[in-house]
Amino acid sequence: ETGVTQTPRHLVMGMTNKKSLKCEQHLGHNAMYWYKQSAKKPLELMFVYNFKEQTENNSVPSRFSPECPNSSHLFLHLHTLQPEDSALYLCASSQLASGGYTDTQYFGPGTRLTVL
Amino acid sequence: AQSVAQPEDQVNVAEGNPLTVKCTYSVSGNPYLFWYVQYPNRGLQFLLKYITGDNLVKGSYGFEAEFNKSQTSFHLKKPSALVSDSALYFCAVRDRGSQGNLIFGKGTKLSVKP
Numbered sequence: 001e002t003g004v005t006q007t008p009r010h011l012v013m014g015m016t017n018k019k020s021l022k023c024e025q026h027l028g029h030n031a032m033y034w035y036k037q038s039a040k041k042p043l044e045l046m047f048v049y050n051f052k053e054q055t056e057n058n059s060v061p062s063r064f065s066p067e068c069p070n071s072s073h074l075f076l077h078l079h080t081l082q083p084e085d086s087a088l089y090l091c092a093s094s095q096l097a098s099g100g101y102t103d104t105q106y107f108g109p110g111t112r113l114t115v116l
Numbered sequence: 117a118q119s120v121a122q123p124e125d126q127v128n129v130a131e132g133n134p135l136t137v138k139c140t141y142s143v144s145g146n147p148y149l150f151w152y153v154q155y156p157n158r159g160l161q162f163l164l165k166y167i168t169g170d171n172l173v174k175g176s177y178g179f180e181a182e183f184n185k186s187q188t189s190f191h192l193k194k195p196s197a198l199v200s201d202s203a204l205y206f207c208a209v210r211d212r213g214s215q216g217n218l219i220f221g222k223g224t225k226l227s228v229k230p
Contacts, residue, residue: 004159006159041222042220042221042222042223043160043206043220045217045218048217056217090159090160092160104150104162104165105162105218106162107152107159107160107161107162108159109157109158109159110157110158110159112157
């Protein structure tokens, strides 16, 4: 798990707070992802960045705002969240090759978010 | 539509016995298939993948999986289970024609008892 790191590991916030989740990959990859993992539900892909450009936004509410300043860092800015947003947020990275093929995704340890 | 099914929410196995965690998929074209494992309060760890070639794929920690095109399955197996194998296992598929985004199954909890 040292290939992809995430901070903080745990976060408790109120509905009116603003916070950010950080992800950093040390694998030299050029694609990064945010996933949401809730209890009893499949992993939900939230955002995809290829070469720092956002290529996918899976109908995620605007209270989640991603930022990818470079190919190694990915942020998820949070504001005015709801209790149902409490979940494990996972970051992943992979290598996007020519022709659109992406290799294996490697995951960070996740941030356990609790919204009160 | 692409989908992955893991029909069992939980699999219980005695230590030393063989284990199988089932996965079936539905995609257009030929798939790339993956297995990941998640230990409590951890992220997903890559176990193995099938891209092409031999239908039997060997991965980390003694796990292997068999790609069966006719049955659209990719079951995860291990000849002799360990208590430390107890975790949540996810199957994932990517359509070769897609950008590379993975579709995950809902996960199967494996419990290995001494």
